[in-house]
Amino acid sequence: MVLEITREIESALTPNALRVLEKRYLRRDRNGRITETPEQMFRRVARFVAQAEKQYRPEVEVDTIADEFYRAMASLEFLPNSPTLLNAGTETGQLSSCFVLPVPDSLEETFDAVKYTAMIHKSGGGIGFNVSHIRPTGSAVGEHFDAAGGPVALIHVFAGAADYIRQGGVRRGCNSVVMSVSHPDILHFINAKSNPSLLTNFYNSVSVTDDFMDKVRSGDDYCLIDPNTGRAVGSLNASAVFKRIVDQAWSTGDPGLVFIDRINRDNPTPSLGRLETITGCGEQALLPYESCNLGSINLAAMLKEKGGTLSIDFNKLARLIPIAVRFLDNVIDVNKFPVPVIERTTRLTRKIGLGVMGFADMLIQLGVSYNSTKAITMAEEIMEFISERAKEASYNLALERGVFPAWSGSIYEKRGLPMRNASCTTIAPTGTISIIAGVSSGIEPIFAAVFVRNILDGENLLEINPYFERIARERGFYSRELIEQLVTSNHLHSRKEVPEDVRKIFVTAHRVSPEWHVRIQAAFQRHIDNAVSKTVNFPKSASREDIARVFMMAWEWGLKGITVYRDRSRQSQPLCINEIG
Numbered sequence: 207m208v209l210e211i212t213r214e215i216e217s218a219l220t221p222n223a224l225r226v227l228e229k230r231y232l233r234r235d236r237n238g239r240i241t242e243t244p245e246q247m248f249r250r251v252a253r254f255v256a257q258a259e260k261q262y263r264p265e266v267e268v269d270t271i272a273d274e275f276y277r278a279m280a281s282l283e284f285l286p287n288s289p290t291l292l293n294a295g296t297e298t299g300q301l302s303s304c305f306v307l308p309v310p311d312s313l314e315e316t317f318d319a320v321k322y323t324a325m326i327h328k329s330g331g332g333i334g335f336n337v338s339h340i341r342p343t344g345s346a347v348g349e350h351f352d353a354a355g356g357p358v359a360l361i362h363v364f365a366g367a368a369d370y371i372r373q374g375g376v377r378r379g380c381n382s383v384v385m386s387v388s389h390p391d392i393l394h395f396i397n398a399k400s401n402p403s404l405l406t407n408f409y410n411s412v413s414v415t416d417d418f419m420d421k422v423r424s425g426d427d428y429c430l431i432d433p434n435t436g437r438a439v440g441s442l443n444a445s446a447v448f449k450r451i452v453d454q455a456w457s458t459g460d461p462g463l464v465f466i467d468r469i470n471r472d473n474p475t476p477s478l479g480r481l482e483t484i485t486g487c488g489e490q491a492l493l494p495y496e497s498c499n500l501g502s503i504n505l506a507a508m509l510k511e512k513g514g515t516l517s518i519d520f521n522k523l524a525r526l527i528p529i530a531v532r533f534l535d536n537v538i539d540v541n542k543f544p545v546p547v548i549e550r551t552t553r554l555t556r557k558i559g560l561g562v563m564g565f566a567d568m569l570i571q572l573g574v575s576y577n578s579t580k581a582i583t584m585a586e587e588i589m590e591f592i593s594e595r596a597k598e599a600s601y602n603l604a605l606e607r608g609v610f611p612a613w614s615g616s617i618y619e620k621r622g623l624p625m626r627n628a629s630c631t632t633i634a635p636t637g638t639i640s641i642i643a644g645v646s647s648g649i650e651p652i653f654a655a656v657f658v659r660n661i662l663d664g665e666n667l668l669e670i671n672p673y674f675e676r677i678a679r680e681r682g683f684y685s686r687e688l689i690e691q692l693v694t695s696n697h698l699h700s701r702k703e704v705p706e707d708v709r710k711i712f713v714t715a716h717r718v719s720p721e722w723h724v725r726i727q728a729a730f731q732r733h734i735d736n737a738v739s740k741t742v743n744f745p746k747s748a749s750r751e752d753i754a755r756v757f758m759m760a761w762e763w764g765l766k767g768i769t770v771y772r773d774r775s776r777q778s779q780p781l782c783i784n785e786i787g
């Protein structure tokens with residue numbers, strides 16, 4: 207029986223999924239030999255996370271809940287973030303993927319944060335920092351004039367610690383750093399990654415206010431504020447600074463923008479302070495020392511067939527969402543947090559992040575192009591449904607287990623709505639878990655129908671979109687020659703043997719115009735408590751004006767942040783296609 211289940215799961219996993227699991231996730235003995243199957247991995251995680259039930263319902267059969275969790279994961283319909291898969295039921299026991307560490311203007315506390323960075327990275331988590339409180343370069347330190355190293359130098363200290371530690375022994379840390387546009391060192395920060403070999407485990411963003419964006423439009427100056435004294439120490443022209451940001455993002459992909467006023471309009475616990483920092487891949491704004499665990503529903507597996515027509519299976523989604531929310535809430539209880547202050551802060555708000563992956567693969571199966579109004583309508587419909595049901599599940603958990611401790615003073619108290627979690631939804635980047643599920647990542651369009659993934663420290667994994675392969679075989683245009691040619695040149699759109707309707711459905715990241723990338727992101731953001739992790743991929747030929755337009759559009763359309771990348775603007779990149787022009 208066990209062997210049969212194992213075979214069933216393994217046949218659902220793609221060869222690339224198995225490769226990633228073997229290399230990074232499955233437990234090993236002291237000699238490095240793999241000691242568990244994927245099936246046993248999902249059982250280990252399900253059992254461990256189900257333990258939390260005992261605290262609340264001693265009478266409940268933990269095994270029954272564990273079975274529900276197991277089925278959700280083993281069917282690849284729901285996967286939690288990587289640290290949960292890696293560490294549940296192990297000695298490490300750290301299950302969250304995103305953390306925010308404060309970086310105050312004090313040597314002792316800053317080096318505490320460096321220590322916490324090492325501890326979090328060791329357990330596989332990603333970290334968001336905000337260096338806006340660090341005194342500017344050259345400020346006085348005690349009696350010493352012109353002594354402060356400044357915030358950018360400090361980022362290198364964190365990057366060094368993160369580089370030294372390989373996450374869970376397997377990969378480098380994932381970090382993001384934010385600096386307020388009004389910091390006197392802002393121009394230095396904007397250029398901090400102009401040498402692309404520096405800070406490669408960091409993604410940098412400039413935090414901008416609505417006032418700043420208004421001034422970009424009007425061409426006015428704005429004030430630079432010394433965080434040490436709170437006084438204005440100079441001014442810059444907003445549109446000139448915006449141009450610098452655009453210029454650098456066009457050159458290397460960093461920095462992006464964080465729209466901090468928009469983020470705080472959604473702050474569920476304003477009485478605990480303003481949100482200033484986003485986590486590793488931009489998916490979540492958290493308070494200092496907060497952490498969050500994420501999980502993603504595989505939309506490509508949420509379809510049903512009737513009379514030969516596919517449609518979204520809302521009943522299946524409705525069954526899965528409360529299981530996923532219960533799972534993520536349980537994780538907070540069974541998690542071994544890296545330091546006590548993170549445990550205390552996380553348990554105050556109990557934020558979780560349920561999101562989706564495989565959105566593009568779902569659209570392909572439904573015959574809908576990613577860059578169409580139909581796709582926007584579907585994005586809104588699905589995310590609104592998930593968001594409402596997730597809130598309902600959190601409400602039911604509040605009745606069963608109590609509201610989150612910081613509920614008084616929260617936006618939910620004002621509405622008189624008991625909630626177990628201060629926030630419920632997030633679109634995570636789903637870097638590795640989408641490979642395990644064998645689907646397109648997060649809400650990104652497909653990168654190409656056939657392409658090479660350069661990951662796992664230099665391994666090249668060939669990816670053929672399974673729906674493309676199936677359609678090509680069914681409609682008789684599949685050939686080895688076609689696949690080989692598509693790997694070396696992504697000219698699907700100009701291949702005559704590929705019917706036009708197929709070319710339209712398999713629209714790839716660089717063929718989706720930047721406006722459509724932003725429209726899809728905005729459609730999801732409208733129904734997400736936290737933020738959306740997404741990159742607007744531009745073709746190499748994109749101009750600086752194209753980037754500037756997208757940055758403006760992102761602000762106008764209510765995104766919480768924006769990340770762009772122009773193809774081949776860096777010498778090496780993980781996803782490669784050879785497309786001329």
Ligand code: B12
Nearest residue numbers: 378380406407408459635637647661662741771779780781
């Ligand atoms: Co990134 N990133 N990233 N990123 N990132 C992605 C890989 C992707 C595909 C996002 C997208 O466009 N949808 C693009 C690459 C486009 C492409 O290949 N054609 C991308 C980009 C462009 C960037 C940035 C330029 C910022 C930006 O988006 N504008 C910077 C550049 C970093 C640098 O200076 N080298 C950037 C930064 C990051 C951080 C936040 C630092 C982390 C990486 C942490 C680290 O170094 N360890 C990060 C992640 C985690 C991802 C993400 C979400 C998952 C990667 C992953 O886990 N892959 C992917 C999106 C996705 O795949 N869904 C984007 C699966 C595992 C099994 O493989 O070998 O462990 P892996 O993956 C590693 C590499 O992918 C590497 O770090 C990963 C984790 O160790 N990596 C690299 C991540 N991003 C980048 C970017 C470049 C240029 C390089 C060389 C390497």
